[in-house]
Amino acid sequence: GAGVSQSxxxxxxxxxxxxxxxxxxxxxxxxxxxYQQALGQGPEFLTxxxxxxxxxxxxLPSDRFFAERPEGSVSTLKIQRTQQEDSAVYLCAxxxxxxxxxxxxxxxxxx
Amino acid sequence: GENVEQHPSTLSVxxxxxxxIKCTYSDSASNYFPWYKQELGKRPQLIIDIRSNVGEKKDQxxxxxxxxxxxxxxLHITETQPEDSAVYFCAxxxSGGSNYKLTFGKGTLLTVxx
Numbered sequence: 001g002a003g004v005s006q007s008x009x010x011x012x013x014x015x016x017x018x019x020x021x022x023x024x025x026x027x028x029x030x031x032x033x034x035y036q037q038a039l040g041q042g043p044e045f046l047t048x049x050x051x052x053x054x055x056x057x058x059x060l061p062s063d064r065f066f067a068e069r070p071e072g073s074v075s076t077l078k079i080q081r082t083q084q085e086d087s088a089v090y091l092c093a094x095x096x097x098x099x100x101x102x103x104x105x106x107x108x109x110x111x
Numbered sequence: 112g113e114n115v116e117q118h119p120s121t122l123s124v125x126x127x128x129x130x131x132i133k134c135t136y137s138d139s140a141s142n143y144f145p146w147y148k149q150e151l152g153k154r155p156q157l158i159i160d161i162r163s164n165v166g167e168k169k170d171q172x173x174x175x176x177x178x179x180x181x182x183x184x185x186l187h188i189t190e191t192q193p194e195d196s197a198v199y200f201c202a203x204x205x206s207g208g209s210n211y212k213l214t215f216g217k218g219t220l221l222t223v224x225x
Contacts, residue, residue, distance in 0.1 A: 004154075031211060033211075033212060033213075035213075040217075040218075041217055041218070042115075042117075042200050042202075042215030042216055042217050042218050043155065043200070043213070043215050044215070045212040045213065045214070048211070048212055056212065059212075091154070091155070095211070098143055098145075098160065098206075098211075099145070099157050099160070100145075100157075100211075100213060101157075102147075102154040102155045102156070103154060104153070104154045105154060
């Protein structure tokens with residue numbers, strides 16, 4: 001079956017631009033996570049949804065980061081006024097039990 | 112919050128040798144420990160996981176051991192093959208409460224030389 005998909009796969013933004021990253025989870029997966037993976041590091045938690053409810057956003061680095069999942073399926077991570085330190089791979093994962101299934105990520109480069 | 116330390120950061124072995132990667136965690140309430148393999152430019156993929164009520168789990172050439180008292184767990188790969196070359200991440204999770212987020216180690220780059 002189809003796995004987790006993310007779009008775009010690559011995004012180049014000029015500093016100060018807003019970006020929106022999309023995640024399509026596996027159908028029926030209640031839980032959805034966003035992680036940020038800097039070069040050479042492990043993924044770091046950003047935020048967690050259970051259906052449409054955002055239950056934890058403690059990992060979002062600043063108020064420039066915003067995530068939503070309005071219908072409990074597709075999720076969007078939005079970054080406003082991008083900064084160079086936002087450059088990273090943004091991974092989405094979904095799950096229905098213990099195992100989290102990851103998408104291929106969006107590589108964001110801020111110039 | 113949870114903190115996961117992973118060692119070594121790089122590991123090079125000859126094909127056929129064994130590889131061991133070790134992780135420690137800080138939160139004694141953590142009870143689920145997955146290992147992910149990430150090839151260059153690809154998504155992390157679960158290779159094995161263990162729950163805190165089990166001390167060891169095996170799946171063909173891969174095994175994971177857990178020592179709850181010492182708060183450490185290890186990945187063992189036997190008879191390594193070149194296709195095992197990748198970055199391996201350990202992670203920990205506290206399944207109590209309403210958040211199931213994973214806390215990852217910094218990763219181990221495993222290189223298997225033919």
